[in-house]
Amino acid sequence: MSSSQFDESVVRETDVEVEAPVESGSDVAWERTGSEHEIDQPSSPSSSGYAGEGGSTSATSASSLIEIQRDEIEEQMRIHIDEISISDSNASWIPGKRHQDEDDASISWRKRKKHFFILSNSGKPIYSRYGDEHKLAGFSATLQAIISFVENGGDSVKLVRAGKHQVVFLVKGPIYLVCISSTEEPYESLKGQLELIYGQMLVILTRSVNKCFEKNPKFDMTPLLGGTDTIFSSLIHSFSWNPATFLHAYTCLPLSYATRQAAGAVLQDIADSGVLFATLMCRHKVISLVGAQKASLHPDDMLLLANFVMSSESFRTSESFSPVCLPRYNPSAFLYAYIHYFDADTYLMLLTTNSDAFYHLKDCRIRIEMVLLKSNVLSEVQRSLLDGGMHVEDLPPIPHSGPSHLGQHIPPSDSPERFKEANHDTGGPAGLWHFIYRSIYLDQYVSSEFSSSISTRQQQKRLYRAYQKLFASMHDKGIGPHKTQFRRDENYVLLCWVTQDFELYAAFDPLADKALAIKTCNRVCQWIKDVENEIFLLGASPFSW
Amino acid sequence: MPSRRRTLLKVIILGDSGVGKTSLMNQYVNKKFSNQYKATIGADFLTKEVQFEDRLFTLQIWDTAGQERFQSLGVAFYRGADCCVLVYDVNSMKSFENLNNWREEFLIQANPSDPENFPFVVIGNKIDIDGGNSRVVSEKKARAWCASKGNIPYYETSAKEGINVEEAFQCIAKNALKSGEEEELYLPDTIDVGNSNQQRATGCEC
Ligand SMILES: Nc1nc2c(ncn2[C@@H]2O[C@H](COP(=O)(O)OP(=O)(O)OP(=O)(O)O)[C@@H](O)[C@H]2O)c(=O)[nH]1
Ligand SMILES: [Mg+2]
Numbered sequence: 001m002s003s004s005q006f007d008e009s010v011v012r013e014t015d016v017e018v019e020a021p022v023e024s025g026s027d028v029a030w031e032r033t034g035s036e037h038e039i040d041q042p043s044s045p046s047s048s049g050y051a052g053e054g055g056s057t058s059a060t061s062a063s064s065l066i067e068i069q070r071d072e073i074e075e076q077m078r079i080h081i082d083e084i085s086i087s088d089s090n091a092s093w094i095p096g097k098r099h100q101d102e103d104d105a106s107i108s109w110r111k112r113k114k115h116f117f118i119l120s121n122s123g124k125p126i127y128s129r130y131g132d133e134h135k136l137a138g139f140s141a142t143l144q145a146i147i148s149f150v151e152n153g154g155d156s157v158k159l160v161r162a163g164k165h166q167v168v169f170l171v172k173g174p175i176y177l178v179c180i181s182s183t184e185e186p187y188e189s190l191k192g193q194l195e196l197i198y199g200q201m202l203v204i205l206t207r208s209v210n211k212c213f214e215k216n217p218k219f220d221m222t223p224l225l226g227g228t229d230t231i232f233s234s235l236i237h238s239f240s241w242n243p244a245t246f247l248h249a250y251t252c253l254p255l256s257y258a259t260r261q262a263a264g265a266v267l268q269d270i271a272d273s274g275v276l277f278a279t280l281m282c283r284h285k286v287i288s289l290v291g292a293q294k295a296s297l298h299p300d301d302m303l304l305l306a307n308f309v310m311s312s313e314s315f316r317t318s319e320s321f322s323p324v325c326l327p328r329y330n331p332s333a334f335l336y337a338y339i340h341y342f343d344a345d346t347y348l349m350l351l352t353t354n355s356d357a358f359y360h361l362k363d364c365r366i367r368i369e370m371v372l373l374k375s376n377v378l379s380e381v382q383r384s385l386l387d388g389g390m391h392v393e394d395l396p397p398i399p400h401s402g403p404s405h406l407g408q409h410i411p412p413s414d415s416p417e418r419f420k421e422a423n424h425d426t427g428g429p430a431g432l433w434h435f436i437y438r439s440i441y442l443d444q445y446v447s448s449e450f451s452s453s454i455s456t457r458q459q460q461k462r463l464y465r466a467y468q469k470l471f472a473s474m475h476d477k478g479i480g481p482h483k484t485q486f487r488r489d490e491n492y493v494l495l496c497w498v499t500q501d502f503e504l505y506a507a508f509d510p511l512a513d514k515a516l517a518i519k520t521c522n523r524v525c526q527w528i529k530d531v532e533n534e535i536f537l538l539g540a541s542p543f544s545w
Numbered sequence: 546m547p548s549r550r551r552t553l554l555k556v557i558i559l560g561d562s563g564v565g566k567t568s569l570m571n572q573y574v575n576k577k578f579s580n581q582y583k584a585t586i587g588a589d590f591l592t593k594e595v596q597f598e599d600r601l602f603t604l605q606i607w608d609t610a611g612q613e614r615f616q617s618l619g620v621a622f623y624r625g626a627d628c629c630v631l632v633y634d635v636n637s638m639k640s641f642e643n644l645n646n647w648r649e650e651f652l653i654q655a656n657p658s659d660p661e662n663f664p665f666v667v668i669g670n671k672i673d674i675d676g677g678n679s680r681v682v683s684e685k686k687a688r689a690w691c692a693s694k695g696n697i698p699y700y701e702t703s704a705k706e707g708i709n710v711e712e713a714f715q716c717i718a719k720n721a722l723k724s725g726e727e728e729e730l731y732l733p734d735t736i737d738v739g740n741s742n743q744q745r746a747t748g749c750e751c
Pocket of ligand 1: 227560562563564565566567568569579580581582583584585588609610611612650670671672673674695702704705706
């Protein structure tokens with residue numbers, strides 16, 4: 001952890017200060033991998049006959065043919081997107097005459113803020129977040145036409161903007177992934193989400209599914225994904241609540257060092273007996289995690305694996321054995337996962353390369369379970385769930401001596417004192433509402449509990465979106481690395497601080513004082529350093545990428 | 546103490562996705578039924594103690610996923626089975642026609658010593674639906690198929706109403722037991738599958 005201090009003078013010199021959100025324009029723009037820039041074109045809501053006005057204006061230019069075709073495609077795209085946005089742009093809406101009988105023609109379908117599609121390069125739908133895949137065949141074909149048209153030109157589509165909508169494309173061999181969104185999330189975030197959806201598909205099928213397309217381009221993949229809808233929908237849902245989806249780090253359940261050690265020790269024993277990865281999880285949080293020699297588990301793989309397990313109800317009823325693929329570990333091969341829930345929240349995943357290992361893993365689980373019970377790990381886990389993690393109200397003052405413990409400032413939760421001390425209307429000191437700290441070296445992050453100012457799901461989702469934007473802007477290679485960022489809008493003050501060792505994202509009351517907020521961030525970093533034994537998994541084998 | 550081989554019986558349940566394999570197992574083991582469909586991923590595993598002719602046995606039931614993508618998984622699950630249960634839905638012709646594929650796939654992958662006499666049990670499930678009016682596979686047709694495959698015992702069940710489930714599993718246990726005893730005599734090399742409890746000291750091959 002860095003000993004550097006975050007102070008106002010540093011912020012003034014190097015940071016980006018934004019006092020109001022920048023609204024994106026309402027133009028149609030194409031962004032292509034070949035050229036990083038966006039080409040802005042005026043939207044022409046009146047151009048109903050495609051290859052009409054748009055085409056004629058460019059007919060005189062040297063590249064007229066491609067221009068016309070692009071306009072054509074663009075127009076078709078616009079038609080579809082306008083159908084989606086029927087509720088908000090009457091001027092440019094063209095009745096969906098070509099798709100009267102389809103689900104993409106239904107108002108509820110179009111009103112959705114965020115669509116995700118997976119389709120094959122022959123235009124066959126594979127997955128759609130909303131609506132029936134087969135009824136959306138026409139729409140899929142349009143998407144496919146757009147992608148392959150631009151690909152043929154030696155380029156690949158990345159982003160199309162149309163009014164309020166962004167359409168993001170990701171091409172993975174024979175598989176196309178598309179997101180249509182009016183949520184104003186940055187392109188990088190949406191692309192990252194498509195990458196995760198693709199990764200989730202690999203978890204279920206491995207990349208060998210590509211071979212099916214090589215043999216038969218018309219291959220219909222939907223039967224192979226039978227029964228997996230909830231896995232994808234739960235992943236998509238997690239884009240709005242789980243910061244791991246954009247931080248590319250995992251988070252641990254807060255536990256005393258001794259408790260986590262006890263769990264780690266027994267997992268280590270197991271890993272030495274031929275298990276590739278042994279992980280003990282509580283919901284999406286890690287209790288302990290051990291990899292066999294040299295094997296390392298990428299945080300994205302962990303996210304996808306945990307989502308796979310938690311969203312498949314069948315794992316909860318009995319112990320299970322299933323093939324899974326870890327795309328970052330090896331996208332081409334299956335591993336075998338033994339999965340067992342100890343209680344409603346806590347589950348064990350043992351991964352091996354051996355498809356015959358079920359009984360061995362079952363024995364391992366029995367051994368693990370005995371140790372966990374003997375050392376009270378499972379009851380400690382339940383207690384941690386009740387207590388929660390870091391509460392901003394408990395942020396200790398800065399001149400701080402002696403080892404600190406998580407929650408030492410919290411009287412037992414049934415005590416009335418708790419309610420007196422914590423000022424639930426203002427959150428923590430200096431109007432601190434929430435923070436996320438990501439340790440770069442550990443690949444782990446810790447997120448504070450939400451203060452009462454951000455208590456609804458809607459508010460929490462909005463904050464995560466704001467963090468996500470901040471994250472994207474801090475990691476935008478084009479602009480160069482920022483060290484700090486200070487943003488104030490009507491909802492919050494957002495502060496971001498990035499060093500070689502960590503990244504801190506903090507949200508304050510919109511009226512918070514800047515200097516005080518910066519001081520508070522320093523206190524947060526100190527606090528995390530003090531309790532790192534309890535909130536992070538330390539000293540395990542490095543989980544390098 | 547009686548030998549392991551006789552106390553632990555491995556049973557595999559196969560059949561198309563959605564025919565009710567998990568529901569049958571849950572009805573049998575937990576006496577529960579849910580209308581909600583939760584696709585099995587890979588294979589689930591439950592055990593149940595059964596009594597047969599004054600002796601106690603543990604049925605180790607492997608409830609496999611019927612979804613297409615798991616069909617290549619066979620060997621991992623099938624090997625060392627003492628009995629294989631083939632389930633179809635009496636309201637779905639396709640699920641019945643696929644019984645043949647499931648049976649053949651099992652015999653290839655599990656590679657039992659005496660395939661002709663390996664104990665199968667066939668279950669036609671969901672007889673409760675629509676009072677039997679939406680049924681498309683007749684009992685006669687099903688029994689004819691069973692007869693042609695070496696007189697496989699046949700049961701018609703409803704996992705929902707709990708009809709005939711207990712009876713079907715009694716038969717499964719009985720047949721598994723028979724096969725277990727035979728295999729002990731003829732095929733010692735399959736014995737190590739399914740009893741790693743006793744073998745831990747010597748280590749596992751993984
Ligand atoms: N009416 C009726 N419904 C049943 C019966 N058995 C199962 N179902 C329903 O059929 C659906 C599928 O049942 P499952 O037991 O999950 O099917 P499965 O064969 O395990 O499917 P996979 O795990 O995908 O291979 C569920 O919605 C059950 O509620 C039955 O006897 N009667
Ligand atoms: Mg099932």
